[in-house]
Amino acid sequence: MAQARSKNARTSINKQKFFCSCGGEIQVKQLSQSGKKKIIAECGNCKRVERRPSDFN
Numbered sequence: 001m002a003q004a005r006s007k008n009a010r011t012s013i014n015k016q017k018f019f020c021s022c023g024g025e026i027q028v029k030q031l032s033q034s035g036k037k038k039i040i041a042e043c044g045n046c047k048r049v050e051r052r053p054s055d056f057n
């Protein structure tokens, strides 16, 4: 059990969180547009939309 727990801790580091300049958390969304998949990043607070989460920095 202790081994599984340490594995989980390691994977959680890979999940990076991004925050908007307003302090809101960035949510990455996947949209389907005419058969193509499009990924956008949206602030959950001010609804600002950018192409990538890193564009909020």
Ligand SMILES: [Zn+2]
Binding pocket: 020, 021, 022, 023, 024, 043, 044, 045, 046, 047, 048
């Ligand atoms: Zn924002």
